[in-house]
Amino acid sequence: MKTRMKSIVFSLLAVLVSGSMTDIAKANDKKSARVLRHVVCFKFKKNATPAQIERVVREFAALEKKIPLIQGFEMGTNNSPEKLNKGFTHCFVVTFGSEKDRNDYLPHPEHRKFVLVLKPILDDVFVFDYWTN
DSSP states (O other), X not given: OHHHHHHHHHHHHHHHHHHHHHHHHHHHHHHHHOOEEEXXXXXXXXXXXXXXXXXXXXXXXXHHHHOTTOOEEEEEEOOOTTOOSTTOXXXXXXXXXXXXXXXXXXXXXHHHHHHHHHGGGEEEEEEXXXXXX
């Protein structure tokens, strides 16, 4: 009876340890799957032409191919019916794997070139970075 009880206890312990190891592995996978989102919204000057704005959009999108640190890129223009965008019309989401990648992107020569195209027609900018869950 004692031997059978020990066997059951060891079996239960093995299951518990195995389960917690699986949970730890899942947590580590989830943590490594997290990415850093760099959200940038632009409000352009009233005198900015559609051609100038289109160039900014094109140049920003081109950074994904020019800067290997960028893992993903999305963009869009505001279409919210709430009218709470405060004049911001364009939103860009740049994805990075780490804060170091984001920090190295900011002074990157290609990013700096892009900023030179943007600045003459930029009225305001809003930037928000966050880690995904």
